Amino acid sequence: MTDEATSQLLDRFVSVVRSILPLVSVWAHGSLAGGDYQPGRSDLDLIAVLNRPCTALEEQRLREVHESLGSSIPLASKLHCSYPTATELDGPERSHVTWAHEELMRRAVTPVTRRELHDFGLVLYGQAPAALLPPVTDGQLADFIINDLESFWRPSLEHPERWTRDIWVDLGLLTLARATLTLQDGKLITKAEALDVLTEMGAPPEVVDDIRQRRYGDPSPATEQWTARRAELTLTFLKPAIEQITTPASPDGTRWPTTDNPAPAGDHARS
Numbered sequence: 001m002t003d004e005a006t007s008q009l010l011d012r013f014v015s016v017v018r019s020i021l022p023l024v025s026v027w028a029h030g031s032l033a034g035g036d037y038q039p040g041r042s043d044l045d046l047i048a049v050l051n052r053p054c055t056a057l058e059e060q061r062l063r064e065v066h067e068s069l070g071s072s073i074p075l076a077s078k079l080h081c082s083y084p085t086a087t088e089l090d091g092p093e094r095s096h097v098t099w100a101h102e103e104l105m106r107r108a109v110t111p112v113t114r115r116e117l118h119d120f121g122l123v124l125y126g127q128a129p130a131a132l133l134p135p136v137t138d139g140q141l142a143d144f145i146i147n148d149l150e151s152f153w154r155p156s157l158e159h160p161e162r163w164t165r166d167i168w169v170d171l172g173l174l175t176l177a178r179a180t181l182t183l184q185d186g187k188l189i190t191k192a193e194a195l196d197v198l199t200e201m202g203a204p205p206e207v208v209d210d211i212r213q214r215r216y217g218d219p220s221p222a223t224e225q226w227t228a229r230r231a232e233l234t235l236t237f238l239k240p241a242i243e244q245i246t247t248p249a250s251p252d253g254t255r256w257p258t259t260d261n262p263a264p265a266g267d268h269a270r271s
Helices: 004-020 030-034 056-072 074-078 111-120 138-156 160-164 166-185 191-201 205-216 224-245
Strands: 023-029 044-050 079-082 095-100 103-108 122-126
Touching (some): 004 023, 004 079, 023 111, 030 111, 074 079, 138 166, 138 224, 160 166, 160 224, 166 205, 191 205
Parallel strands (some): 044 079
Antiparallel strands (some): 023 044, 079 095, 095 103
């Protein structure tokens, strides 16, 4: 599943949360469950199902637990967890207490996460996702993906300053590739597979290699000139690609770029 340090962190996390909250199950999704986990680079994406909502005091204790783990175990800074109750899992639109990016917030368990849990979710404690979590239809999954691209990613393209940052380049391109495959056949793919899809889609090879090196290799520090150039290449590719994928499908349902009308790929100078 993963390395010893991560396993020890997860065991400790489950043990501590069990001592302060009415825990039913703990599941992992994302890279950890999908087999693409990179220790120290990948996030640890978890869902902890409770049998009732947290009290205000429990929320404070939960914050303290996460802060304490983060200060003592470096890997814990990448641990994200939502805390829905078992009775709240029927609504993808519901928001739940969530620890992410080193703060407590409220966030929904999205249809993509729900499908991941059903397809390959990892049980760390308690019952399996199929016992508690309603299934996600292909239509629900596709609607969420299109709305995410239209309401979040497309407006983000109008803020070029964001795209000099690694996280925006990585998530933007990898989200596009994964969305394309999921809309095509309902399949969820890893980030490693998404990099290959980006190449097939004609994404700038220098940018794809940049992501690959930072996730799986030993990258050199990026220069300011390169991050500016990478942002330009990424935006040049993403803008028409997102426009194409969010337009209504052709009569045969195809959204994938064809050889007659490929997705633009720039001038080639995806947490």
